[in-house]
Amino acid sequence: MRFSGKTAIITGGGTGIGAAVARQIHLDGGNVVLVGRRLEPLQAVAAETGATVLPADAADTASMKAAVTAVVEKFGSIDILVANAGGHGVGPTISMSDDTWEQAVRLNLNTAFVSARECLPHLITSRGNIVVLASIAGLFAGPDAAGYVTMKHACIGLAKSLARDYGRQGVRTNSVCPGWVTTAMADEQMQVLVEKHGLNSIEEAYALVTKDVPLGRPATPEEVSHAVCFLASAEAAMINGAILTVDGGASTVDLPTLAFAN
Template sequence: MAAANAVCASSSISSSTHPDQHSWFHEARHRKDSPYRATGTSGPTRSPQMRARAWCFPAHRNRPGRANNAGIQFTAPVEDFPPAKWHAILGINLSAAFHGIAAAVPQMKKQRWGRIVNVALTHGLVASTHKAAYVAAKHGLIGLTKVVGLETAGSGVTCNAVCPGWVRTPLVEKQISDVVAQKNISQKDAAKALLGEKQPSSEFVSPEQLGGTVAFLCSRAADQIAGTAISVDGG
């Protein structure tokens, strides 16, 4: 955990597996006016291939919080999915959140206040082909959110999840460029095609909108919201 007056987001990137849309957090922290800052702490993974760091933004004074944002991705049909990739994705996208929560909850309960926010993405609620491990992990993260929400009820601690759709990050820009190359269409049409798959509003979620949702869940206004998954997917 980071300092007690901050909300902490752990984010991990594997040297052998491409990171997923969680890069919205990294994009936000690099802006000059960003409220996010590095703490330099390590995530709960034991893998030597992992590079982990925690990022924080100001919260209530002496009131701890944790946002679990670590994630990697690999795609393949289930019959061709490498077991090593399955275990890596489950370990980082789900087990890391479990270990972080288990370590944070005792101190939160002791202080009678705490906030846990799990970034589950829409894949915590729906499925996509060729993403067996990722979808399984994100659905598991929603289940973990509900369990911790029940176990901490009445303690001053809450645990919730946010489920964003497409966030326009550098990683997503690359996917748009791939669509342009594959279909020989414009950037605008490629972005529209990508959004059309799962984003009814046909508009990207901005890092600020997603960060604002997390900030709300970390506020006193969300005292009675627990074990909930909030979709931020344009419909």
């Protein structure tokens, strides 16, 4: 019950990693607040966990201020922010529209910045912490994904700045960088590979994208949630400004030596 008496806000908490984090914090005794723009998936997770649902746009200041006020009124404090909302921003730079770029900024970076800014006064009071969901796309560049790659790099920079600026006030901030994770969003990308390479299933596509990953498979949302919850817990009391990769060892591979592998 490591989160007993603690209140956690999870942005983008209705699906994938956010939903898995919500379930784990609930199992560990915490109060869970789900923030997102789509009501139905939030309600589905709340039905499992008893979480509080607050439909809100984490990138919108007024919307996030109202959500934070509601949380404090109900629970008295905010102890954990999991800045999980994100996605989008793919396509070649040469043909990327202004709208696609701005959407990448809003959905990935602005959601993390605005939610952190609005939660910070309460996190300082509670000596709480922030976990930013970035990606190994925040460490390396995938093909034709300049918007997503750039914003995930920026999310790591934001987390480092928060760790530097608010550590003395008791607020820890860390980043989690997953590789491929079996979520609905990733399934959509796997379907692209199924069609491109004439594969028989999404499972074959996951096998293709992880063929050079040392563990040879994608992560589950639950596996990523364990990393997030560790960083959010008192067990990580001396960890601040860290980048934790949850990628099966993908980021350890030296790409120029792949030709020598069996």
